[in-house]
Amino acid sequence: MANIPLTASYNSFSGADIVAGLDVPVLRGGTLSFEHYVFGELQTISYSLYRPKRPVRAMGFVNPKGFAYGPRTLAGSLIFTTFDRYIVYRALEQYNAAGYRYLADEMPPFHVTITMANEYGQQAAIRIYGVTITDEGQTMSIQDIYTEQTMRYLARDIEPLHPGNMFSGGGAVR
Template sequence: MNMTTEEYSRTFSSYSGADIVASFNGRVIGELQALSYSVSREVAPIYTMGSADARSYSRGKRGISGSLVFVTFDRDALMEEMKKDYSGKAPAMMQYQTFQANAGSLENQILSGLRSRAADGQSTYGISTWDDQMTNLGYGPSGDFNPDNLTGFYDPEYADQLMPFNITVTMANEFGNRSGMEIYGIQLLNEGSGFSIDDVVTAKAYSFVARKIKGIQKKDSLRQEGRASARPVSGDLLR
């Protein structure tokens, strides 16, 4: 029986992790190690008087959740790549931005909640002058109060501050077969990592919820199906 590779590839097609690439809002992040998701739905039994058995089952809300695992090299890959989608910075008015901009000034220490000024001018610790300092920022250099002075675009500091994004999973193997799937409206909830002298690789994990999943669908093959490749003769190998 003479079975060729084409006959096997036309029957079955599978993908390994090496055949899969994931893009985040159209941006490929090569540090991704693993992606997992689950879809769950509430199911509740319905009972009536006179019977201990359920008459029926009612299906309720659906939830989609999962996790992302990234290998850590010299940066937080997800945060660094997703920050590129944030443009324009307002004056430093958020706690962490003002503290990073000039941690030594009294005003910035007040905003960071680390320090306040007492009525006698002495420096104390607390948030007693938070309201006054935020009001001064609202008035700005012009002296006219504008609430826009207190809001603006800021680079996220934690993963849970990232705006919702989509993930597209693209699959292609050496036979030319292709598939793909999408996860929509991902919002990150938790993040965690750790370091140990016994760990050869450092990883960082995120948990997320999503709004919708479009399952794996087969795409057009890169190779023409139903046509076997011609076997080269010995002379062709030497050309």
């Protein structure tokens, strides 16, 4: 009989344990690289994966023989607290200095890195690659104490939540 452990260790993280960063592409001397910006303004991030699956049927059988997999779509939303400037301008400082005024849907694809560390020393990270903004909005109201910048996105890939620090070799960087 297999020896089953009777105890296990589970770690969790709260919103206070999380730091969000965006890796934005910048051009330096004709070379494209990524500049990392920590965004304390990012208050909510969500993602979802969708992949259509269709049954494969054969004549004379009621049940499907298997399933055909369609293309995967990765999408989600980003919600920022707005202070005194448009959030995109902070991420694209280099372009703004040159006089360009981008909107979020014009941003080049960027990466989002969420790192977590709790008071017990446990760490975890998640990374979303190739984020491109599809639409954005802003909410402000006399009923709310703060203003929000909301954005929805599509992305190319995701490195799901895993233990360890993204930048100390705990996770792969693509």
